[in-house]
Ligand SMILES: Nc1ncnc2c1ncn2[C@@H]1O[C@H](COP(=O)(O)OP(=O)(O)OP(=O)(O)O)[C@@H](O)[C@H]1O
């Protein structure tokens with residue numbers, strides 16, 4: 001096992017397009033770190049550079065104590081699992097899993113022993129003689145994982161390994177990956193744009209935006225204390241409500257741009273600890289908006305979506321929208337009005353210009 005360290009890593013393509021800028025990241029020995037971000041933000045590029053499949057423009061990548069910038073992929077002792085599985089179609093499952101070991105000149109006995117142990121770990125014993133075309137998507141993904149595990153690498157790199165699977169299989173494989181990590185303890189960097197995967201697998205999450213790191217933190221830190229409107233709206237489904245406006249001088253009310261003046265529930269005599277009369281974005285998650293009859297904020301509802309366990313009401317405050325998560329039995333029709341409150345303890349405030357957190 002090993003640590004992974006990235007220092008001031010940049011990637012520019014064709015001498016101009018900056019794909020990654022100044023990436024600093026420390027993954028501890030045995031840690032499971034998940035990289036999330038919108039499509040095209042550079043997640044795969046970062047993984048490929050770590051694996052040695054793509055060059056870096058500047059900076060250093062270190063695996064353990066060794067700088068690997070110039071080291072060939074096969075010498076880095078990393079294993080990568082791709083979304084596309086990338087299995088050899090003409091080889092059986094056993095041959096696919098064994099391939100990397102054979103290439104390294106391991107003895108046939110030893111190869112067989114390792115393949116058997118890996119197949120056991122992934123419940124692939126019954127499939128060892130099949131070819132990939134005769135496997136389901138989930139089974140193929142498991143073979144791809146087997147091929148990575150069997151090499152006993154210092155570092156696992158996963159690039160959206162579960163995104164081709166249906167929801168049920170994804171949740172099963174998520175649990176398997178968690179168990180495998182608990183057993184093997186291999187340092188892992190895992191790319192996904194599935195929030196549930198990020199929240200459930202990660203010891204720490206790295207949020208990437210347009211080639212730069214927006215925030216690094218535990219799932220709790222990222223969810224409870226997003227450092228920017230980008231992180232606030234990226235993590236969480238549905239996204240956090242973000243209302244543009246200004247706090248009033250008493251800091252107990254918020255003037256919604258193109259909307260009403262609304263009270264902040266439980267703000268206390270001193271009001272919330274954020275500068276008044278300044279362009280501000282107020283954030284609140286849909287599950288934190290409460291329904292109340294005590295000095296409610298009137299919220300006209302445009303539509304209500306039934307999710308199963310609960311409902312989402314899509315309301316309006318002037319021209320800005322506010323989504324509220326409601327319990328199963330509460331399902332307002334469109335055109336109805338809800339009375340809601342925004343509790344001070346659940347509010348997030350961001351600078352209206354920079355989008356950075358201010359409280
Ligand atoms: N081989 C390439 N040549 C030129 N540009 C590339 C190449 N590969 C990726 N890019 C560009 O680099 C940027 C980052 O791509 P990357 O594949 O790392 O994004 P990503 O975060 O993995 O996205 P996704 O979530 O869609 O997989 C994108 O703008 C992409 O168009």
Ligand SMILES: [Mg+2]
Pocket residue numbers: 043044045
């Ligand atoms: Mg990608």
